[in-house]
Amino acid sequence: MTGPSLEMLRLQLGEVDEAIVGLLNQRARLALSIGELKRSLGSQVYDPAQEARVLRRLGDFNHGPLPVQALVEIFREILSCCRAIQERVRVSFLGPPGSFSHWAALCGFGRSAEFLPLATIPEVIRAAERGQAQWAVVPIENSAEGSVKATLDGLVSTTLSVRGEVLVPIVHCLLSKASSLDRIHRVYSHPQGLAQCQSWLREHLPGRELVEVSSTSQGAARAAGDPDGAAVASRLSAELHGLQVLAEAIQGSSANMTRFLILGRGQSCPTGNDKTSILFATRHVPGALCMALSPLARQGLNLLRIESYPMRDRAWEYLFFADIQGHQADVPVCTALERMQQEVTLLRVLGSYPKGLEPQ
Template identity: 40%
Template sequence: MPSVENSTEGIVNHTLDSFIDSPLFIAGEVKLRIHHNLLSGTETKLENVTRVYAHQQALAQCRKWLDSHCPQVERIAVSSNGKAAKLAAEEPGVAAIASDMAAELYDLDFLAKNVEDSPDNTTRFLIIGSEVVPASGEDKTSIMVSVKDKPGALYHVLEPFQRHGVNMNRLESRPSNSSTWAYVFYIDFDGHFDDENVQAVIKDISPDAVDIKHLGSYPVGVL
């Protein structure tokens, strides 16, 4: 499941960008509390750590803790926290930010537990599928909208949501891969794509949009 949003660090841009050319749909979402640990090999103590490896999101979520407890330690972003744990197991003087499972898998010691800056640190993950999910009664919809380059274009995209009583809960802009300085907007809102008021919004947006892509309608995730 790709992560799309964190309560501390916000949106994961790479995940959003992957939908531009993808034929897949969002089939669900999962919200999980995320706890991070500082791990190392058995011969490494906290005062001897010279580098900390972690995914860039994990480094950001633990920034204040690292500033306070490891201010002089080099921080290196890697592809995943699992990769970071593997490096910590192989290299002396190295620590990793990773999970309890990674500690068990790579036989690492805990230098510190729960080093995330926010105790309510939560990440939203997406479930991806090849088909649109039918309405459940409590749904969220995600769309991607490319707008025409003209004054008021974004206003004309947003205004129908208010007029038709559809609650928007996220708006993000990302550079388009079609041309320089062109943007696409990712919009999350309450309701299923097939709902009458949602269809009314889509109809009213269409004249001012270059393209509207339905990314998925799916049950609202519960923490």
């Protein structure tokens, strides 16, 4: 007994595709109605908490064979398209295009958003503060290099709130116009990119000239104009500069990850899987930090991260940045913060937001 013919299977695929298009447009019409309702209520179109709920639900009703990560990427673009037909969403990020910050912005907002690349982190934050963009995407910490001081500086003074986070694995690729490694004479990249890939470069491209440039994206641009050149950069840079990916994941550590924050106006609603970022200062007395943190322990809250930061106007005194599990609207978090307020000289909630999806 024979199965269905190729022609029959293709006809069935065509029917499924037609149904998908119909359902996508049905979803878009619903999104337009939601957008109109949000405008009448004065609400923002982009809702990080709601979009996080949509993406997390995919695993609940996915029965394969598509992996959940593939569905997340597909739905991220569906959400982006539906958002774009409601209103223009503009996002500032640390450029140039092709940087890992650019990739984080794409992961957070999809390709239908408008993106504004800027030269420094303070400029990225100011753009959202001044209304040149509605949202800012900034790196906050790297698993290998630690915290990003310029972002900590910005969080101290900004009027924006932390509304979301994006976790991006730092995957370096070797990009080139050349078709094989033996045609490559020089490699361009940021010094950090070259350092992170030094073992692979020594083994596979020994003796080649290593040219340091201002960013991995700039390295890709240089390689695009050099037939004998290559770049250590992201896969996104290959797409933007018309380069081939000759090798992928050439960095020494496979665990290298950068965490980015999404900054904007307003507050995110609880999702049941949230973080709260706070900034606080303690009295300059023995045991002050322990007393400040004790309300978290009494409420059974997990301290996810804490870091000291020197006060600019007081020598040898420090601010502390901390991330705690839960949302400020949750009773245990709210109670802990109220009691913490009594133990510190300054407490500011930077924002409560949905935890970023762990890359698969």
